[in-house]
Amino acid sequence: MPKRTDIHKILIIGSGPIIISQACEFDYSGAQAVKALKEEGFEVVLINSNPATIMTDPGLADRTYIEPITPECVAKVIERERPDALLPTLGGQTGLNTAIKVAEMGVLEKYNVEMLAADARVIQKAEGREEFRDAMDKIGLNVPESVIVHTLEEAVAAGEKIGFPIIVRPSFTLGGTGGGVAYNRRELKEMATAGLDLSMTTEVMLERSLLGWKEYELEVMRDKKDNVVIICSIENVDAMGVHTSDSITVAPQQTLSDREYQEMRDASIAIIREIGVETGGSNVQFAVNPEDGEMM
Numbered sequence: 001m002p003k004r005t006d007i008h009k010i011l012i013i014g015s016g017p018i019i020i021s022q023a024c025e026f027d028y029s030g031a032q033a034v035k036a037l038k039e040e041g042f043e044v045v046l047i048n049s050n051p052a053t054i055m056t057d058p059g060l061a062d063r064t065y066i067e068p069i070t071p072e073c074v075a076k077v078i079e080r081e082r083p084d085a086l087l088p089t090l091g092g093q094t095g096l097n098t099a100i101k102v103a104e105m106g107v108l109e110k111y112n113v114e115m116l117a118a119d120a121r122v123i124q125k126a127e128g129r130e131e132f133r134d135a136m137d138k139i140g141l142n143v144p145e146s147v148i149v150h151t152l153e154e155a156v157a158a159g160e161k162i163g164f165p166i167i168v169r170p171s172f173t174l175g176g177t178g179g180g181v182a183y184n185r186r187e188l189k190e191m192a193t194a195g196l197d198l199s200m201t202t203e204v205m206l207e208r209s210l211l212g213w214k215e216y217e218l219e220v221m222r223d224k225k226d227n228v229v230i231i232c233s234i235e236n237v238d239a240m241g242v243h244t245s246d247s248i249t250v251a252p253q254q255t256l257s258d259r260e261y262q263e264m265r266d267a268s269i270a271i272i273r274e275i276g277v278e279t280g281g282s283n284v285q286f287a288v289n290p291e292d293g294e295m296m
Contacts, residue, residue: 003040010037010116011083013095014048014055016069030090031055038062045081047074048091069094071101078102078111089117089280096123097172097200122276129171129205132275139270142296146207155192158206159185165211170195171203181209181241210296211241213287216253218268221281228269231281233261240287260293267295 012033015026030046031054037044038061046061049068056064063081067073069091078086086108088099096118102108103120118126125131130148137143144167147158159166159182168191170178178198182188188206195204215236222228235253236244253261268284275282287296 007042007084007114009043009045009081009083010085010087011045011047011074011078011081011113012055012061012087013069013074013091013098014046014050014053015090015092016049016094026090026092026095027053027055031057031060033087033090034061045077045083047077069098071098071105071107074098074102075105075107078107078113082111083113085114085116087116088123093127093173096127099123100200117279118277122278126275126277126282127172128201129169129203133205135274136271139274141267141270142294144208144210144296146205149192149204149206150196150202152189152192152196155188155196155204155206156185159188162206162208164188165209167207167209168192168195169205169207170199171205172200173198181211210287210289211239213240213289213296214255215240215244215247216256216264216286216288217244217249218264218284218286219281220268220272220284222272222277222279224278226273228272230265230268233264244285256288260288260295263295 012030014030034044034046034055044061045063046055047065047067047069048056049066050056051066056066065077086099088095099115100120100123103115108115125135133143133146145162147162149155149158165181165183166188168179168182178195180191182191192204196202217234219231220228221231232251233253234249234251235255236247236249238247264286271284272282
């Protein structure tokens with residue numbers, strides 16, 4: 001890819017406070033991005049509310065703002081710094097959510113700021129549960145039976161339809177925050193209430209349980225010329241039901257047949273193209289039934 005000469009200053013949104021064992025990769029990738037962009041001659045501005053990160057070290061970015069990662073604060077930084085572009089994909093869910101809100105506020109349009117790597121439409125498709133499910137249906141990939149709910153009453157009705165145990169997945173939350181497995185109606189009410197409160201869009205997906213299935217991940221990268229590469233495959237030693245951040249993982253994967261791996265590879269490439277990620281990496285997760293090889 002040739003270097004962009006129409007962009008001179010880039011604002012990066014960090015991930016904010018990091019929980020031990022969760023999301024430290026955003027600090028690492030963010031620090032590497034700052035170094036790479038500066039080496040290419042770009043001026044880099046950073047906003048991150050966590051002063052304990054590597055990426056906020058003095059001298060790394062050209063200008064660093066230790067401020068809350070909120071749409072209002074990011075808007076003020078944009079107004080003051082006037083960057084040519086905004087890079088939100090290195091700040092995890094926090095960065096993506098904030099970028100969407102800033103775009104909806106009209107700040108990017110007002111100051112003529114381009115969103116790099118993924119625009120607001122792409123983020124909505126990747127992070128919105130219903131949008132993602134529809135995208136997978138479009139390209140013919142299997143997803144677990146699911147229902148999107150916005151109220152506690154809808155959640156209870158969906159639980160009766162799908163059955164227990166049931167997976168609770170709030171939309172637009174970091175690292176699965178607010179989600180989990182509900183084994184009965186009481187647990188579903190508790191999790192759905194918390195999930196609806198934590199979701200930026202007051203939206204929760206309730207889906208069929210795949211507990212006990214084998215879990216895999218593929219790290220995929222794509223550029224704006226539609227070149228796609230698989231960086232690595234990852235296998236979770238623990239079965240579905242144990243969160244990735246709590247599970248032992250092995251790279252590359254160990255137990256897939258070549259045919260299964262190629263199917264997973266082709267599906268990953270189809271997914272990143274359908275979602276529309278223009279630049280950078282994506283983590284694509286799969287579940288495989290150990291009994292019959294069914295892949296979700």
